Amino acid sequence: MNPFPFDTFEPKWQAIWDENKTFRTPNPGDADFDASKPKYFILDMFPYPSGAGLHVGHPEGYTATDILGRFKKMNGHNVLHPMGWDAFGLPAEQYAIKTGQHPRITTEQNVNNFRKQLKSLGFGYDWDREVNTTDPGYVKWTQWIFIQLYNSYFCEDTKTARPISELEAKGYSREQINAERLAFVSEAPVNWSPDLGTVLANEEVEEWKNKGHIVERRPLKQWMLRITKYAQRLIDDLEPLDWPESIKLLQRNWIGKSTGAEVHFDIEGNEVTVFTTRPDTLFGATYMVLAPEHPLVSQITTAEQKDAVEEYVKACALKSDLERGDLNKHKSGVPTGAYATNPVNGEKIPVWIADYVMMGYGTGAIMAVPAHDERDFEFAQKFELPIIQVVQPNDDSDWQGFTGNGTSVNSGFLDGMKTKDAKKAIITWLVENKKGTFKTNFKLRDWLFSRQRYWGEPFPILWEDGKHKTVSESELPVLQPEMEDFKPTGSPEGPLAKATEWINYSETSKRETNTMPQWAGSCWYYLRYCDPNNTERFISKEAEEYWMGANNNPGGVDLYVGGTEHAVLHLLYARFWHKVLFDLGHLSTNEPFQKLVNQGLILGEDGQKMSKSLGNVVNPDDVVNGYGADSLRLYEMFMGPLEQVKPWQMKGVEGVSRFLAKVWRVAMTQDGDSWKLSGKLTDDEATSNKELLKVTHETIKKVTEDIEKLSFNTAISQMMICTNAFTKADKVPTALFVDFLKCLNPFAPHLTEELNAIIGNETQLCEQTWPTFKEEYLVESEVQIVVQVNGKVRAKLMVGKDASKEEIEELAKNDENVKQYTDGNTIRKVIVVPGRLVNIVAN
Structure with a gap:
């Protein structure tokens, strides 16, 4: 028999929530919409519904947002917490090619499986707002x-x-x-x-x-x-967002703003422009590199180099940008046989092609200053090209490969200038001589x-x-x-x-x-959630102003939770579309996502990333069947801080299941094959047991604060402390136990609703108001006093916090344990330290 009958009551409550549409959220204009309530829009990064279904890594973020959504609902918010499907994509198409089955059929089957799995975990989604990027009604508005x-x-x-x-x-x-x-x-x-x-x-x-x-x-x-x-706006508008600094940095680096100069070089009568952030090093340019795809390559290549160049160009076409860029550890290249003229000194420098220069970045051409650029330095060393120092470091650093600021040397009219001044002087010279211009550049491509x-x-x-x-x-x-x-x-x-x-x-x-x-549908899905059935507009003005509008401070999605794999592209693309729609007057906010949290990866029990190939994937269905959805939810939140990487441990699930069984047994006891009320709960006033009153209000305070901070693991620890206190007590006031159930409800909604109903409450916990703690119940009314006789601890007393020294001394002297060591002796001295100890000297 299960430690508590989760297999019976979990499906029961899921059916109740479904039938009653418990978590449906009305929209402005609906008869039951309450405009006086504040809004809270919680967004999960919606999943791609693959044939493999969910693994236990998926529900981590979903559970966190569900806890917060239920909490906000009980605290009087209109909570928008929807779910949908990013359902276009290459995998479904490849499956269709392989099997002949239409990708829409495959997609529908996968979506149905995902939805079934999510419902089995008891998430409080508003399923009336479900969106699917492949639905014609959604495609219409994407187009x-x-x-x-x-x-x-x-x-x-x-x-x-x-x-x-x-x-x-x-x-x-x-x-x-x-x-x-x-x-x-x-x-x-x-x-x-x-x-x-x-x-x-x-x-x-x-x-x-x-x-x-x-x-x-x-x-x-x-x-x-x-x-x-939008590059500059995408950088500037990151600043006020409540996002992890690491994600902001990733976006800034991806956009890649830099300032410098565009310099015009002549290659055999053709003008080629290069962008450089260090125009002060122009005198040190000893060769030039074009991207293999540069349209000028075939034109300038000499007859002697034609075969080598064509072969190299073909080889580069098989490499990805990653292989050519960040992953490119081995420098390769071929000379074209052509020469460029350095505009500042008229020097002829050889023109090469190399895979580390790409047409997608800058102009597809660079001036190479090997003395002061790491990649150029490695390339020049490998191919024995000249290396000329043009910057002297301010300290004793080696100038070879030095990329910092210093003093210009071997640089004509720039000699002796500090880097900052040299940059200004060379740009002025380039402009005056029509050899270049000042330029702000971005790494971001269209x-x-x-x-x-x-x-x-x-x-x-x-x-x-x-x-x-x-x-x-x-x-x-x-x-x-x-x-x-x-x-x-x-x-x-x-x-x-x-x-x-x-x-x-x-x-x-x-x-x-x-x-x-596939990015198209995911760029704006959060907006469609606000008004999913509107056939006249992609989102109504009223829904947009309430759920996304700047009049609800802050505007936009209040919390967005998802993995770091979408830290750059999806977030960048969605911000871009949002800004365009804002500019055109369709939206009232400039940014879509005000707060962003990335949940940490859940690893397999072997400590490696879960994958089919490693055979370490844990199916949440198996955990739900063995321990219940509440145990899975609670364990995923108890593993550690939400943002941390954590290994899965089945023993941890078992431990959390035992905790829930203890909660169950506070109210219930086994009667053969069935359960009945244990009789432990009483109708006594909550104030009748000061110890339980205190621990319950400590729990309300701690859980309230921790949910707001998304510190779910520490909230659970406090609820375990409270449960232990209930377990040890002979009687537990029902009012205190119900307050505790309310705290536990967002974490373990099935078990708590079942107990609440058994106790006799007709209103579901999720429809009730969140409990509030009272400071007066948190204050210690008694303190523990250590009693020493001749320096050795002989007793520990609980005394009133406001007891006088005389009262404390009298209680200490008359304690039975203390008397064993003072009877027959003369008490010579008594030292009382209020709130701490009594020291008795007797002989």
């Missing part, structure tokens, strides 16, 4: 947002998105307007997988290469989003937004005579045609190219055959 981007440009004067119609009014040509659109078509180097038949994002490359797929670099015409225009897939949002775009335009908004959503063959075509057109009837929109217009990336 609508794309149209807003397409019909907007970034105004350099206001630093905001503005309607394209403003440019049309100014007489801009079609070509000029297309060059300004936030959604535009451009040729860009991409990670192309011919056997998958699609472009891959940089972060997807390693995963699919490890699965045996070919990935190569090639230039393709793609839809892009001009996120670079967002490659095209995928060659079937299972994604089709672009709401038509092509006619090589020109693009959007479909009318009344035609949204544009859905994929029904197809039986999802196999890639091997060409950049994608599988939709095979749906000829669908493509031919009219005699003169054809549909775009690329689809949007």
